[in-house]
Amino acid sequence: MKAAVMYGPSDIRVEEIETPVCPEDGLLINVRAVGLCGSDIRNMTTDSRQGKYPHVFGHEIVGEIVEKGPKVRGYELGENIYVYPADHCGHCEACRSGHSEMCENQGKYTERVGGFADYYVVTGTQLSRDSVFKLAPDQDVIAATLAEPLSSVYACQDNIDVRYGDTVVVIGAGPIGCFHIQLARLRGATKIAMVELNEERLELAKRFGADLYINSSKEDPVEAIKKWTHGKGADKVISATPVTATQNQALYMTRKGGIAVWFGGVAKGKLAEIDTNYAHYNGLWIYGHFGANSIQVEQSFHLALSDAFEAKKFITHILPLSKINEGIQLTKTGEAIKVVLIPNEEKNKDLLPNE
Template sequence: MKAALMYGPNDIRVEEIDKPVCPEDGLLINVRAVGLCGSDIRNLTTDSRKGKYPHVYGHEVVGQVTEIGPKVEGYAIGDKLYVYPVGHCGRCEACRSGHSEMCQYGDDYTGRMGGFTDYYVVTGQQLSRDSVFKLNPGQDEIAATLAEPLSSVYACQDNIDVRFGDTVVVIGAGPIGCFHVQLARMRGATKIAMVELNEKRLEMAQRFGADLYINSSKEDPVEAIRKWTNGRGADKVISATPVTATQNQAIYMTKNNGITVWFGGVAKGKLAEIDSNYVHYHGLWIYGHFGANSIQVEQSFHLALSDAFQADKFITHVLPLSEINKGIHLTKTGEAIKVVLIPNEELNKDLLSRKVKEE
């Protein structure tokens, strides 16, 4: 079978490897579609495994069951599945308190072979936890790949209670930022602004209907948001970029007693310079968001497949796995919002034949 093997930073080669064996207590699935995530790109372009290569990444996996272990019940050949990458144990203190996103014993999905390959093993542990969701007949497998990145966005806005009347600012027009704009609108936010320094990304993001788009390479975004809100600031400001500078900007865009969200993870060791006196005297709430709990994961799966979410607005490119390097380039330059890769090109040519309309 073919797989996209990482041999080192920016060295990704699609090669033949041995097909994995179906475990006695697990499944083997034909990977029908797999999303190309920003964290995948970060891992693929840095020395993410400290020289332990080659390795296969990919965690936004949707596939079809081709083999079933003898100890497995409840699944049939041909079932189509979305596989969330982290299985929560359900027993640790975090899980029992409703914060399974902080599970002490969650699966290390980056350590095992991922989904940038023709076939993927669903382990017995994944089946016994909260990782696997069946698609109904006719549901869109490509849209289902959005369930994983959407889950964290859904959880964030659920936790900070984005609602009718809110003014929301989203910093970053990558896939996550676009999810935030779309979901904030669905939750009833009254005014939404998006801030981005890449003009291509900003132009593409206009399909999601924010009320204001700010190019931060051309104007001061803090000043622009202050002016837009008559000096008040926004109720909720979400920094969805991997840089500390926007985390700091988000603070000054937030109204008194408002919520600043640090959503995007930054490089390890990078520290944000924070005017703690400003935070103190303006009564700001700073919320660091990561992951989604078990219920939020399930709700996001259903949302991604719903007509209301309009997944095709996000998925700008559907490419064969052999073009993974092209997908990385398109994403990094801002020419793509979301890239979905199709492995096993012969077996899944029905998905490759789909054309995604760019607005």
């Protein structure tokens, strides 16, 4: 089969590798569509595996069952499934307390052979846990790839209770930031602002209907938000970038007693200088968000496929897997909001746009 194989930082080669064997208690799926995630790009453009190459990444996977092991029940050949990458055990303290996103025994999906390939193995452990969801025959397999990145956004806004009357600021107009705008609007937020320093990315984000768009390379975003909110600041400010500077900015954009969210993970070892007195005397809640629990994973799967979410607004590029390097560049430059890759190009040609 063909796969996008990483040999080192930014060294991604689409080449033939051995097709995996279907396990007795698992499934082999034809990967119909796989999203190109920001974390995939970060992993593939840095020495993420510390020299342990070659490796295949890819975790926003939707595929068709083409083979099932003799021990598998409840799944049929030809069914389309979405595979959430982080299978949770359901038995550890974190899972039992409703925080399965912090599961102590979850599968390490970045260690498996990923979905940037024609075929992908779903293990028996994944099937026995909470990570596999069936699509109805008429549901959009491309839209379903958004369920994984949406799950963390959904969980974040669920946990901080974005609701009617809220003023929300989102920093970062990447795919995650755009998800935050769309979802905040669906949840009833009254005023929404987007902050971004890349003009092209900011223009693309205007399709999601925030009330204010701020180019932080041209004006002070903290001052702009303070002016917009008549000096008060926003109820909820979500920093959805991988840099500490916007985490700091989020604090100063938040009203007294409001919530500042550190959503985007920064480089390991990178520390931020925080004015703790400012947080202290303004009664700020600082919330670090990561992942989604089992119920939130399921709810986001259904939302991604719903008419209300309008998945097609996010997916700006559908490319064959052979163009993965092009997809990476489109995302890094801000020309794309969300890139979805189509492996097994001949078998899945119905999903590729006509050129």
